[in-house]
Structures are given as C-alpha cells and as structure tokens.
Amino acid sequence: MQSADLKAVVTGGASGLGEATVRAIRERGGRAAIFDLNAEKGAALAAELGEGVSFHAVDVTDEAAVAAALDAADAAMGGLNMAVNCAGIAIAEKVVGRDGPHDLGRFRKVIDINLVGTFNVMRLAAARMAANTPNADGERGVIVNTASIAALEGQKGQIAYAASKGGVAGMTLPAARDLAREGIRVNTIAPGLFETPMFEGLNEEAKAELAKDVLFPRRLGRPAEYAALVLFLAENPYMNGALVRIDGGIRLP
Numbered sequence: 689m690q691s692a693d694l695k696a697v698v699t700g701g702a703s704g705l706g707e708a709t710v711r712a713i714r715e716r717g718g719r720a721a722i723f724d725l726n727a728e729k730g731a732a733l734a735a736e737l738g739e740g741v742s743f744h745a746v747d748v749t750d751e752a753a754v755a756a757a758l759d760a761a762d763a764a765m766g767g768l769n770m771a772v773n774c775a776g777i778a779i780a781e782k783v784v785g786r787d788g789p790h791d792l793g794r795f796r797k798v799i800d801i802n803l804v805g806t807f808n809v810m811r812l813a814a815a816r817m818a819a820n821t822p823n824a825d826g827e828r829g830v831i832v833n834t835a836s837i838a839a840l841e842g843q844k845g846q847i848a849y850a851a852s853k854g855g856v857a858g859m860t861l862p863a864a865r866d867l868a869r870e871g872i873r874v875n876t877i878a879p880g881l882f883e884t885p886m887f888e889g890l891n892e893e894a895k896a897e898l899a900k901d902v903l904f905p906r907r908l909g910r911p912a913e914y915a916a917l918v919l920f921l922a923e924n925p926y927m928n929g930a931l932v933r934i935d936g937g938i939r940l941p
C-alpha cells in the first residue's frame with residue numbers, strides 16, 4: 689500500500705510515537721485520523737497539519753465510541769485502509785511490593801487499554817476494511833500494532849505492562865491468519881526505548897543512563913524512526929504476521 693494512498697486511523701496519535709506516525713503519513717501525502725483521549729494535544733496537531741488530518745476524542749476501550757469515531761474518520765478521510773495502534777499506558781508496580789500484592793484494578797486497567805483497546809480498534813477497523821475494493825496487490829487494508837520489547841524482556845515492576853504487550857505480540861499471527869482472506873495484513877512493532885513524552889522529565893544524564901545498554905547508536909530512539917518502520921510495513925506487501933523489534937540492538941537486562 690503506497691503511503692500517499694493511506695487513510696489511517698492512528699490511536700494515541702496525539703503524542704509520541706503516534707504523533708510521529710501521523711506526521712509521517714501526512715508528509716507523504718496520506719490522510720490520518722487521530723484517535724486519542726487527549727483532546728487538547730489531538731486537536732492542536734490536527735489544526736497544525738490541516739487538511740487530511742482529523743481529530744476524534746475517543747477512549748480505545750469504548751466499543752460505541754470507537755465505532756462512532758470510525759464513522760467520522762471514514763467520512764473525513766473518504767475511506768479507511770490502515771489502523772495503527774499506539775494508544776497505551778505504562779505503570780510500575782511489582783507482583784508483591786512494600787504495600788502488599790499488586791493492585792488488581794491497576795493490572796486490569798493496563799490490560800484493558802493496551803491489549804483490549806488494541807483488539808477493539810483492530811476488530812472494528814478490519815470489519816470496515818473488509819468492504820474495501822482491493823488494490824493491485826489484492827490488499828484491502830493494513831494493521832500495525834505496538835507492543836514493546838518488554839513483551840519479551842519485561843523488567844522488575846513491569847508485570848502488567850509486559851503482560852499487556854505480550855498479549856499484543858501474541859495476537860499478531862492469529863490476526864494475520866484470520867484476516868488473510870480479506871487481504872488485510874497485520875504486523876506488530878516492538879519498540880525499545882524511545883524519546884517520547886514518557887521520558888520528557890529526564891535530563892540528558894538520565895537519558896544516557898537509560899541508553900547505556902543500547903548497542904548502536906547509543907541513544908534513545910527517535911519517534912520518526914518508529915514512524916518510518918510503520919510506513920515500511922504499510923508499503924511492503926510481503927510483510928505480514930511479523931513482530932519487528934526496533935531498538936538499536938538493546939536487550940533489556
């Protein structure tokens with residue numbers, strides 16, 4: 689699928705990796721619909737990028753809200769052939785900490801947003817893409833989900849986050865299999881450490897400490913580097929059912 693032809697819903701598109709994806713799609717002539725809870729940042733980005741980019745205030749876990757936002761996005765873009773799931777949250781809490789066992793509600797919340805939210809948008813977007821007229825490669829759509837290297841190398845305190853991202857990684861192949869007949873590809877990106885608002889409060893020294901195990905280049909990833917991978921996955925018709933790391937070679941200790 690050529691970037692200029694993309695009509696992409698980007699969840700979490702108001703910030704960080706999602707924002708970079710929206711910018712990259714727009715730069716290459718595609719259209720994007722930002723799905724995000726953060727109305728202030730989402731609306732500002734849509735206003736900055738202008739025609740071809742719309743903002744939809746939506747919680748990815750809300751069935752009715754996502755369905756309604758997909759209607760609006762479809763109308764705004766004149767169709768829908770891509771979904772990029774970047775909406776997510778991270779918490780730090782151990783299985784058993786100083787105050788006792790991990791709070792079950794907080795565990796459920798991370799699973800709900802990162803895993804169930806990704807699935808919710810994937811299923812509703814794919815159902816729409818299935819009605820598209822296939823392009824020259826027989827494609828009706830492409831889906832990119834965002835896991836994390838924590839899916840494979842979760843660290844202390846990452847039990848909920850790692851479980852949610854392990855779920856996202858695990859959905860990749862069965863989703864690609866389920867949607868093959870419809871001509872919809874599904875790939876998942878597992879980012880390493882990226883310089884997004886998640887790390888905004890850190891000074892250069894703290895960033896260098898985080899990046900010390902990155903092989904090369906020894907720095908945090910740039911959101912534009914993630915976005916370039918999203919576009920590669922959209923454009924290369926033979927990429928399907930893959931979990932792709934982008935992490936400068938780091939393996940979390």
Ligand SMILES: NC(=O)c1ccc[n+]([C@@H]2O[C@H](COP(=O)([O-])OP(=O)(O)OC[C@H]3O[C@@H](n4cnc5c(N)ncnc54)[C@H](O)[C@@H]3O)[C@@H](O)[C@H]2O)c1
Nearest residue numbers: 700703704705724725726747748775776836879881882884
């Ligand atoms: N930054 C990293 O180093 C890194 C590494 C690995 C994986 N990731 C993953 O990449 C994705 C993007 O991360 P980021 O660093 O850009 O984070 P970010 O906090 O900058 O952006 C996440 C966006 O998701 C939105 N969001 C959160 N919950 C939502 C919900 N229920 N409905 C709709 N929108 C919601 C937020 O408002 C925010 O705009 C996340 O899934 C994160 O887990 C990030």
